[in-house]
Amino acid sequence: MVNFAIFSNKGSTLLSHIKIVLVETTHPGNIGAVARAMKNMKINNLWLVAPKSFPSAEATARASGADDVLAAATVCESLQEAVADCQLVVGASARSRAISWPEITPRACAEKVVINKPEQSVAIVFGRENSGLKNHELDLCHFLLRIPCNTEYSSLNIAAAVQVVCYELFVATGLQQTTLRVGDKGESPLATVAEMESFYTHLYEALADIGFMHPDKSKSIMRRLRRIYNRIQLDTKELDILRGILRMSQDNQKSK
Amino acid sequence: MVNFAIFSNKGSTLLSHIKIVLVETTHPGNIGAVARAMKNMKINNLWLVAPKSFPSAEATARASGADDVLAAATVCESLQEAVADCQLVVGASARSRAISWPEITPRACAEKVVINKPEQSVAIVFGRENSGLKNHELDLCHFLLRIPCNTEYSSLNIAAAVQVVCYELFVATGLQQTTLRVGDKGESPLATVAEMESFYTHLYEALADIGFMHPDKSKSIMRRLRRIYNRIQLDTKELDILRGILRMSQDNQKSK
Numbered sequence: 001m002v003n004f005a006i007f008s009n010k011g012s013t014l015l016s017h018i019k020i021v022l023v024e025t026t027h028p029g030n031i032g033a034v035a036r037a038m039k040n041m042k043i044n045n046l047w048l049v050a051p052k053s054f055p056s057a058e059a060t061a062r063a064s065g066a067d068d069v070l071a072a073a074t075v076c077e078s079l080q081e082a083v084a085d086c087q088l089v090v091g092a093s094a095r096s097r098a099i100s101w102p103e104i105t106p107r108a109c110a111e112k113v114v115i116n117k118p119e120q121s122v123a124i125v126f127g128r129e130n131s132g133l134k135n136h137e138l139d140l141c142h143f144l145l146r147i148p149c150n151t152e153y154s155s156l157n158i159a160a161a162v163q164v165v166c167y168e169l170f171v172a173t174g175l176q177q178t179t180l181r182v183g184d185k186g187e188s189p190l191a192t193v194a195e196m197e198s199f200y201t202h203l204y205e206a207l208a209d210i211g212f213m214h215p216d217k218s219k220s221i222m223r224r225l226r227r228i229y230n231r232i233q234l235d236t237k238e239l240d241i242l243r244g245i246l247r248m249s250q251d252n253q254k255s256k
Numbered sequence: 257m258v259n260f261a262i263f264s265n266k267g268s269t270l271l272s273h274i275k276i277v278l279v280e281t282t283h284p285g286n287i288g289a290v291a292r293a294m295k296n297m298k299i300n301n302l303w304l305v306a307p308k309s310f311p312s313a314e315a316t317a318r319a320s321g322a323d324d325v326l327a328a329a330t331v332c333e334s335l336q337e338a339v340a341d342c343q344l345v346v347g348a349s350a351r352s353r354a355i356s357w358p359e360i361t362p363r364a365c366a367e368k369v370v371i372n373k374p375e376q377s378v379a380i381v382f383g384r385e386n387s388g389l390k391n392h393e394l395d396l397c398h399f400l401l402r403i404p405c406n407t408e409y410s411s412l413n414i415a416a417a418v419q420v421v422c423y424e425l426f427v428a429t430g431l432q433q434t435t436l437r438v439g440d441k442g443e444s445p446l447a448t449v450a451e452m453e454s455f456y457t458h459l460y461e462a463l464a465d466i467g468f469m470h471p472d473k474s475k476s477i478m479r480r481l482r483r484i485y486n487r488i489q490l491d492t493k494e495l496d497i498l499r500g501i502l503r504m505s506q507d508n509q510k511s512k
Contacts, residue, residue, distance in 0.1 A: 149297055156292075211504060
């Protein structure tokens, strides 16, 4: 099990070079939901290009605790202004274009932005809810980001799209740690082969005691049972419980 | 560049064995947003356990064209009912638990569900907006799904969480095209939740018969045993063997 908590401190640094830019968002609720989606993934830098209504109570309500992201958001008049200091600009879009733009998926984008070149300053731009980005805005973008989805119903809610993209960026900060794995704290260690063998011997005896082991079938039954219990990778605490059951069953037999 | 459009037709078949289950959702807008998030990723099977308000105009508005998913949704009274026919149940949760459940990430879940064993029927369960899933509901789950995120602000909007999970499932249908695994021939089908519940009832009785169940400990012991056996995903043949052992143990008790 990968423990993502260990990435959390590093994550904020790894993602601080990324800004999310919303262009002419119509519904203030969406701005709030975007702020929440960003903060969930440790991305805090929000730019709003000519929002229809901001600040707004509806945005704050939907931000649901990510109001610090809203409060720190920068409002500006044009996309050009928002991305002026950026080295890489990625425009999210569901629309097909007459001129085909170089496209990347969110995962490839995360790899590019977080893993390959974490030092560049990056903007990921989301267009209007209904009409996306205009061509002159796309001209500012290095890549078009396309989220894999149902081609017959491809328009994600803007906050849902931001969630997917930020999620991939956050996951990439974990991968960047070279997929470090930490054992679950407080868990008992996994049983060793020797402990499992001793369990199987005990299991065989207990099953024989209750008359479950026909001589001609015992081998194949034990093989099946091994297959079951090996597949689980029992920890020592779990093994203790199962052996407790076997002991209790045997004690019962003896008292007959 | 991967062209995801080519996966779209196959996707609907690959994902038709998956249902999304929402437990006691409070805000109808969230139900609509979930339907949209699902349909964006070609997942159409929605179950609602005791929703506070459904159908509702707010749900339909937020579904934004995914009202067919809402119209086809199944409403039921308990999670048990919703997952009775499922072979794998994954519960989404942000909360830490006293007993740690086996956890998987959305990506590992998608690999398990779409790539490794695409023939099993699967439920992915999302709890209440404020309080998630209760322990007795978690008992029905094989795995806890945890979305990697900011540990200091970890509560995703429910539709955002569904979006991330369905996105990973959809992306996996693309990956599945290249890593297609042939199902294990001659294997028995995996046990359903209903079959496992019946096994747990039987297990409890057999353990009580041999005196293993102290009244004050039985609950936590049963929870630990569930954790063990849910983790394995028993097939029906294996379940037969284990139930045969329980029956034999009980017959022995009676003959005392």
